[in-house]
Amino acid sequence: MTTVRAVRPWGGDLSDVDLADGRISAIRPHTPGSSPPADVVEGRGRLLVPSFADVHVHLDSTRLGLPFRPHTASPGIWNMVLNDRQHWRDAEWPVAQRATHTLGMMVARGTTRVRSYAQIDADCGLERFEAVLAARDAHADRCDVEIIAFPQAGLLREDGVVPLIEEALRGGAAVMGGIDPCLLDRDPVRHLDIVFGLAERHQVPVDIHLHEPGELGVYSTDLILERTRACGMQGKVTISHGYALGGVSEATTRRLLDEFAELDVAMATVAPSVDTAIPVDRLTAAGVRVGLGEDGQRDYWSPYGNADMLDRTWQLAFTHRYRADELVEHCLAVASSGGASILDPAAPRLRSTADRPGLTVGDPAELLLLDGDTVTAAVMDRGADRTVIHAGRVVADALELR
Known part of the structure; x- marks a missing residue:
């Protein structure tokens, strides 16, 4: 058993938290001056929150750790695909090294649960998928990683993509990906028939x-x-981005929210600076699972991203124009427990903007210690005094891996 001593769960009273068999086994008031157990993590009065769950990241395209390069992509998904194709093989490190380095940075900053895309297309074949597999295996003791077989360039524009996707699903991919059925492949019925058909055949969720x-x-x-x-896939489908679904008529947005809740379709956001996304507080109020991700990280698509989900939590609050503590804290709950419920639909869900799950007896010991007077202060200040716990064991401290 491990005891995390003198911490404030979700900013509450000073407590001691026992961990056993990868779960929280007890929470009790902290007693000053008591003799520490043999295996103790000193909280020093820091906040205790669930660790981050990044449910939308592209580990196969990252350039973190490499020299900064000018952004060269022009707008539009296909143009960005072509720009990436022109440059990704020329990086100073191979893809597996870049993905492994970035995943390590993510863990050191508090992320222990990850859903990563792995691009599969006629240009790269399975090379980038295999690189994400290598990163997952390199950090298997520090975090859990789900890999999405992702047709970044579409399923239909180029020959040979669908067999490659299926090979990845047989070789370790845990999620079937899809993208812009109308704009990119221009045949939404066929695109989605393939996506859901492969998901059914391999018994995996869809993103x-x-x-x-x-x-x-x-x-x-x-x-x-x-x-x-039609496929009976309630609880197994995630729509990522969905930038425009809050920018149509209120009646249409309300209808979509009701259907998302009815079918248990989740949403993953990357905190874009747009006014047409459905706000996370509305999604939560409607009963929709919602999580947060970092998207690409300083790659050939965008110069943004730094492997720090606490920064992305700040961005989520900022782009939503949230100021009230409850709403800022809700952003951290989305970035942690919200994402965890996308990865595991049986996990505790956010039921309101005041809900703070993930730190009760029996919950997984996926934990993060943060410095800050309050949770909102921690989001605003984003300090470096962090301790990261995965499966009940410290895997990083002060932004360094163990």
Whole structure:
């Protein structure tokens, strides 16, 4: 047994927290002056929160750890795909080394649960998927990683992609990916038939990138919902991004929220600076699971990203214009417990903006100690005095891996 001593769960009273068999086994008031147990993690009065769950990251495209390069991509998904193709093989490190380095940075900053995309297309074949597999294996004792077989360039524009996706699903990918059925592949029915068909065949969940604007995004979403219902895949589908679904009519947004809740379709956001996304407080209030991710990290798509989900939590609060403590803290709950419920639909879910799950007896010992007077202060200050616990064991401290 390990005791995390003198911590403040979600900013509450000073407590001692016992961990056993990878779970929280007891929480009790801290007694000053008591003799520490043999195996103790000193909390020093820091906050205790669930560790981060990054449910939307592209480990196969990162350039963290390498010299900064100018951004060269022009707007548009296909243009960015082509820009990435032109440059990714010329990086100073091979993909596996970059992915492994970035995943280590993520763990050191507090992330112990990850869902990463692995690009599979006619250009890279399975090379980038295998690199993410290598990163997952290198940090297997520090974090849990789900890999998405992701057709970044579409399933239909180029020959040979679907067999590669299926090979990845047989070789360790845990999620079937899809992307912009109308804008990219221009055949939404066939695209989604393949996505859901492969998911059913391999008994894996679905995660679909949706950048499509306005009513086009609603059209694709309705097709996704239709297939979710027809295939009996309630609780197994995530829509990532969905930038435009809060920018249509209020009646349409309300209908979508109700159907997401009915079919248990989750949403993953990367905290974009747009006014057309559905706010996370509305998703939570409607009963929709919602999580946060970092997307690409200083790659050939974007110069942003630094492997720190606490920074991305700040961004989520900032782009939502949240100021009240409850809403800022809710952003951290989304970044931790919210994402965890996407990875495991049986995990505790956020039920309101005041809900703070993940730190009760029986919960997984996926924990993060942070410095800060309050949770909101920790989000604002984003300090370096952090201790990261995975499966009941310290895996990083002061931003360094153990």
